[in-house]
Amino acid sequence: xxxxxxxxxxxxxxxxxxxxxxxxxxxxxxxxxxxxxxxxxxxxxxxxxxxxxxxxxxxxxxxxxxxxxxxxxxxxxxxxxxxxxxxxxxxxxxxxxxxxxxxxxxxxxxxxxxxxxxxxxxxxxxxxxxxxxxxxxxxxxxxxxxxxxxxxxxxxxxxxxxxxxxxxxxxxxxxxxxxxxxxxxxxxxxxxxxxxxxxxxxxxxxxxxxxxxxxxxxxxxxxxxxxxxxxxxxxxxxxxxxxxxxxxxxxxxxxxxxxxxxxxxxxxxxxxxxxxxxxxxxxxxxxxxxxxxxxxxxxxxxxxxxxxxxxxxxxxx
Amino acid sequence: xxxxxxxxxxxxxxxxxxxxxxxxxxxxxxxxxxxxxxxxxxxxxxxxxxxxxxxxxxxxxxxxxxxxxxxxxxxxxxxxxxxxxxxxxxxxxxxxxxxxxxxxxxxxxxxxxxxxxxxxxxxxxxxxxxxxxxxxxxxxxxxxxxxxxxxxxxxxxxxxxxxxxxxxxxxxxxxxxxxxxxxxxxxxxxxxxxxxxxxxxxxxxxxxxxxxxxxxxxxxxxxxxxxxxxxxxxxxxxxxxxxxxxxxxxxxxxxxxxx
Ligand SMILES: Cc1cc2nc3c(=O)[nH]c(=O)nc-3n(C[C@H](O)[C@H](O)[C@H](O)COP(=O)(O)OP(=O)(O)OC[C@H]3O[C@@H](n4cnc5c(N)ncnc54)[C@H](O)[C@@H]3O)c2cc1C
Ligand SMILES: Nc1ncnc2c1ncn2[C@@H]1O[C@H](COP(=O)(O)O)[C@@H](O)[C@H]1O
Numbered sequence: 001x002x003x004x005x006x007x008x009x010x011x012x013x014x015x016x017x018x019x020x021x022x023x024x025x026x027x028x029x030x031x032x033x034x035x036x037x038x039x040x041x042x043x044x045x046x047x048x049x050x051x052x053x054x055x056x057x058x059x060x061x062x063x064x065x066x067x068x069x070x071x072x073x074x075x076x077x078x079x080x081x082x083x084x085x086x087x088x089x090x091x092x093x094x095x096x097x098x099x100x101x102x103x104x105x106x107x108x109x110x111x112x113x114x115x116x117x118x119x120x121x122x123x124x125x126x127x128x129x130x131x132x133x134x135x136x137x138x139x140x141x142x143x144x145x146x147x148x149x150x151x152x153x154x155x156x157x158x159x160x161x162x163x164x165x166x167x168x169x170x171x172x173x174x175x176x177x178x179x180x181x182x183x184x185x186x187x188x189x190x191x192x193x194x195x196x197x198x199x200x201x202x203x204x205x206x207x208x209x210x211x212x213x214x215x216x217x218x219x220x221x222x223x224x225x226x227x228x229x230x231x232x233x234x235x236x237x238x239x240x241x242x243x244x245x246x247x248x249x250x251x252x253x254x255x256x257x258x259x260x261x262x263x264x265x266x267x268x269x270x271x272x273x274x275x276x277x278x279x280x281x282x283x284x285x286x287x288x289x290x291x292x293x294x295x296x297x298x299x300x301x302x303x304x305x306x307x308x309x310x311x312x313x314x315x316x317x
Numbered sequence: 318x319x320x321x322x323x324x325x326x327x328x329x330x331x332x333x334x335x336x337x338x339x340x341x342x343x344x345x346x347x348x349x350x351x352x353x354x355x356x357x358x359x360x361x362x363x364x365x366x367x368x369x370x371x372x373x374x375x376x377x378x379x380x381x382x383x384x385x386x387x388x389x390x391x392x393x394x395x396x397x398x399x400x401x402x403x404x405x406x407x408x409x410x411x412x413x414x415x416x417x418x419x420x421x422x423x424x425x426x427x428x429x430x431x432x433x434x435x436x437x438x439x440x441x442x443x444x445x446x447x448x449x450x451x452x453x454x455x456x457x458x459x460x461x462x463x464x465x466x467x468x469x470x471x472x473x474x475x476x477x478x479x480x481x482x483x484x485x486x487x488x489x490x491x492x493x494x495x496x497x498x499x500x501x502x503x504x505x506x507x508x509x510x511x512x513x514x515x516x517x518x519x520x521x522x523x524x525x526x527x528x529x530x531x532x533x534x535x536x537x538x539x540x541x542x543x544x545x546x547x548x549x550x551x552x553x554x555x556x557x558x559x560x561x562x563x564x565x566x567x568x569x570x571x572x573x574x575x576x
Contacts, residue, residue, distance in 0.1 A: 011479065068458070068475075068484060069447075094443065094460055095477070101444035104413060105451040110538030111412065113442045123542055129334040129439075134545045141538035177456040178490075181472070182483035193478075199575065223575065231496075241497060242478050248354070248435065248496045256575050266330050277573055278550070279566065285555070292550050295569040299558025307563025308570075315567065315576050 002086035003055070004030040007076060007099065008048065009091040013040020015047040017196050018091045020155035022148055023051040027158065028120040030086050033057060034162070035079050037072050038064045045162065052158035057083070057165045063176065069095055070175035073102040078169045080107065085143060087122065092147040100147045109142025116253070116274070117152045124148075130247070130270035150195040151253045186242065189227070194243060197226035199256045200275070202245055203238075204230035204268075206261015206282065206301055210238040215305050216260060222312040228252065228272075230262045246271035260301045264289030281305060318372040318466075318488075321428040322362045323419065324355040324391050326384035327439040334439070340541040341409045341534060342439050344381060351387040355434035356394075356501035357494050361464050362432050363395040363502070369466060373397050375426055379407065379418050385517060392512035393504035399517035400426065406522055409534025412440070416448035418532060421525040423453060430471065431491040435460055446493035456486040462497035 004026040009016040019034070026032035034053040036044055041058055048056055059075040076099060080088065088103065090096040092114045104111040115124035124146050126135045139145070194200065201223065203216040213227070220227045229239035231246055245252055247267040257275035262268060264280070264287055272278070273292065280293040281301045290296045297304050328334045332347030351359075359376070366372035374396035378384045381403060388399035402422050410418070423431055431453075436443035450457025461473035462481075472485045473492060504512070522529055530536060556565060570576045 070450075070457075097443055098447045098459055101412075101442075101447035102451050104444075104538075105416070105448050111444065112539055113444060127547075128336075128544075130330065132334070132547055133336065134543075134547050135541055136543035137539050137541045139539045174450075174454060174456065178458055178484050178486035180482055181485050184481045186478065186480055241476065247438070247441070256570070256573070273547075277575075278553075279569070281562075281566070285557070290555050291552070293555065294550075294553035295566065296553065296555035297558050297562040297566055298555060299562045303560075304558055304562040304566065307561075308566045309563075311564050311567035312570075312576050315571065 002030045003033045003083045005085040005088045007090045008034050008036045013043030015044045018150045020051040022089045024156045025118050049160050049162045053162045056162045063171050069098045073099050074171050074175050075169045087144045090147045092149045100145045110139035111145045113147045115148045130266050131273035192226045194226045199223045199225035200228045200254045201225045201258045202228035203260050204262030205232040219309045222309045263287045319428040320362045320374045320430045322358050323433040324376050324378050324387045325352045325437045326380045326387035327352045351390040352438045358432045358434045359391045360501035361494050365466050392515045393509045402520045404522040406529035406533050410532045411537040412444050414532040420452035429488045433493040435495045450491050456490040459493045461494045
């Protein structure tokens, strides 16, 4: 059976859940091999083996983290030349999509981005036009390169002891042509990752200001949820842009999405429309968000949300 | 300095967008417009020229006849000239073929700097800029939240969840910009009038030396297997808050086992 490469998405070796989803999908298509770039392999190996990676290709060169995305493309393509995979799966982050785009040109391969699932025939499911259409498509030329969104499938364990293969890479001049001159790390919230979270609690312009977000955060914490924001709230500086949900922010597909003080513009819907259950709190009964909501409360979020948070506390005892 | 800005003409997201029988985006069903996300690219190009006091901006679009409207809109905001690549054979091109055509057109224009939007609002793949960097063999700095040009160098800020990173490269380079770079200006009346007189050239595939057979729907490296309209979400329960809205919401969440 041919290998299917999964590019590991990790932070210092802590493997993101999306990678375990990709390994699960890879098993439908062939023999899963992980491609691990950067530092932290020791932390990652157990997880990769638990989710069925037969091999782990490793590139730990300083070039990986010392430059922008193109060096990762060099590394991935070196592995591709060695493994001759039948498909390449990458997480649909902005970095993942860029690696996929660069690889598709260098390999002469077709590419599908933002798949919400991939079946055993290699048919990828995608959403189009702000999630109003569901498209099935397939790469017909070269080695299929598919970027897959978080929460695509339930990860299934399949214990293996992966063979570790060190790979040596020659980096192209183009890949090392841009210099990183400064890195300012961002503060961590301690909450679940927005794109992976089972529950997302979001606030929009109706939250009225940065202070208003404490109400949103309190509800999120009561539910163990991630916090999201509309672009109006992010642009106003009330909540960091990294938490924006929508066309130019994150796409989320949680079990439960709670929109507070968000009108439900098409660009916002594009990022949350595929959530399993949608709840809205908005004082305007005409707000388009109610067209999507499984349950909506027409009212002031500053009355409804704290009451809900308190009630959750009571019920959890 | 020569700047090329890529602008795409897209079906307005406010309309009821759909697919044509041949599985391509139906570009006739809904009014088209200059992609909002490319307006940010136009704005950054104009600011680069305003700050340095020199530079020439050419807008480049690939698309059917109506795509020239995107050029006019951009020209009404400022800039100097437009190039419209239009050819029957291009219809249905995937991102791979789109980047092939755009790369050929950019090579012909020999710019120092290429600026793209972060993603097209119809295809939303966000891959064309990186593909162009590969095809042109020039440094590609994508998803810039800010852009500065100085002394033959371009510096951008790129924000990820983990960090905000500053990156510098020598020109020639390609940059794609996000909506974090700052709102685009509105065209003034004077700008709209001036745009009518700015030169717009039309190029065909032959002008770019590209064989028609390598682009278009037939040459796409992926095929659409099915298109299904997502069933509209079932209308749920909407209640007015009579003082116990939060409690009722908790009941709903309990029934769904979220609490
Ligand atoms: C190219 C492009 C990309 C975009 N990308 C995104 C994106 O990624 N994400 C995104 O979100 N938007 C995006 N937008 C913007 C989008 O069009 C909307 O402008 C935005 O989503 C509106 O945010 P909002 O719902 O918070 O604000 P508004 O539309 O102003 O809605 C605020 C809502 O809050 C309600 N409200 C006010 N006070 C209260 C209260 N006390 N209690 C309860 N309800 C209250 C109001 O009734 C109203 O419905 C994009 C736009 C463009 C053009
Ligand atoms: N047909 C086109 N004409 C001009 N520019 C385009 C075209 N397609 C894509 N682009 C540019 O590439 C960016 C990313 O597009 P995409 O990869 O399709 O999401 C857009 O914001 C445009 O700047």
